[in-house]
Amino acid sequence: MSSSLTETGHGAASHGGSGPPARVVPRWRRGLRPYLLIVPALLLTGGILYPFGLGLYYTVFDFAASKPQPDMVGLANYRRIFGESSFWDSAWVTVLYAVGAAAFETVLGVAVALLLHRSTRVGRVLEKILILPLMIAPVIAAIMWKLMLQPSVGVVNHLLEPFGMGGVQWTDTPAGALLSSIAVDVWVYTPFVAILALAGLRSLPASPFEAAAVDGAGWWFTFRRLTLPMLWPYVLVAVIFRFMDSLKVFDIIYALTEGGPGDSTVVLQIRAYLEAIRFQRYSFGISYMIVLWAVVYLVTMVLVRYLGKIQNRAAEVPK
Numbered sequence: 001m002s003s004s005l006t007e008t009g010h011g012a013a014s015h016g017g018s019g020p021p022a023r024v025v026p027r028w029r030r031g032l033r034p035y036l037l038i039v040p041a042l043l044l045t046g047g048i049l050y051p052f053g054l055g056l057y058y059t060v061f062d063f064a065a066s067k068p069q070p071d072m073v074g075l076a077n078y079r080r081i082f083g084e085s086s087f088w089d090s091a092w093v094t095v096l097y098a099v100g101a102a103a104f105e106t107v108l109g110v111a112v113a114l115l116l117h118r119s120t121r122v123g124r125v126l127e128k129i130l131i132l133p134l135m136i137a138p139v140i141a142a143i144m145w146k147l148m149l150q151p152s153v154g155v156v157n158h159l160l161e162p163f164g165m166g167g168v169q170w171t172d173t174p175a176g177a178l179l180s181s182i183a184v185d186v187w188v189y190t191p192f193v194a195i196l197a198l199a200g201l202r203s204l205p206a207s208p209f210e211a212a213a214v215d216g217a218g219w220w221f222t223f224r225r226l227t228l229p230m231l232w233p234y235v236l237v238a239v240i241f242r243f244m245d246s247l248k249v250f251d252i253i254y255a256l257t258e259g260g261p262g263d264s265t266v267v268l269q270i271r272a273y274l275e276a277i278r279f280q281r282y283s284f285g286i287s288y289m290i291v292l293w294a295v296v297y298l299v300t301m302v303l304v305r306y307l308g309k310i311q312n313r314a315a316e317v318p319k
Helices: 027-037 039-059 076-083 085-116 121-129 138-148 155-163 174-203 207-214 219-247 251-256 268-278 282-314
Strands: none
Touching (some): 027 039, 085 268, 174 219, 268 282
16 A cells, blocks of 8 residues: 555555546645644734734834934833823723723623523514624714714703703713713623623523422522522623723724813723824824733733633532
8 A cells, every 4th residue: 555645544545446546645745734724823823913013112112203213212101101190090991981881781781681581572573683783883883872962952862851851961071971982882782791691591501490490499599599600601701801892992982072071081092092193102102002902911811710710610610
């Protein structure tokens, strides 16, 4: 038998004389296939790491539109960032936005999933409608809500006017602008949490709930002792995605308030944009993005480790 193998894994002689001979594939080509399969992954990794490394390189210089010949400044950009009060103000706004959006979306998403889990005819119809906000680009959703929240011609104030709540300045005050931005985020992304929670609910085993029903357990006891502990790993996955995404939000806030009024809704991502694009301090703006990346990475790493512990606890795997 020849040392070369065929596509079917048999020697060429095993086919006998019937039919056309199988194509012989050299051994070196078969050994090369696993490496060819990772080429797309390598190209994607290179496409990610090259801009990231280039950004890190730029942060040790003072590139700016007013300085075409930059000098190396080392870590001066990072020291300047942490020494400015505007950074801490933006960091505080970012935390408020991320925590508020993730918390509301989690609570509402789980509540919607519990309602849809009843498998009624209305629930099946609402389940199809639920994904509609996810099909709208966040920028479009923010512009749509910006028009709806207009104090004089917005439909929201028009609907609230019979209740004596018309004329509210939704995005013209610092607190109102931040709450309005969170509300738009909740409207867009609550279906994402609901879909994940609904998938988790439908994957839970039925036997514990049947035993609880036989024992006469109430709804609240069943939810608190059975549903929530087993559902928590799925919910935490949704929290990780939404919290991580909310930390680096840009589109919704910029389309709705452009960071205003004043700097009340300037999150870190918008601060980086203002520094790099509007003020044309390129290295300084990129340094903001590197700091934001480090924050998101650390927070995500902590949450993923906590998710592993929760999954082990849910599966009753000893630590």
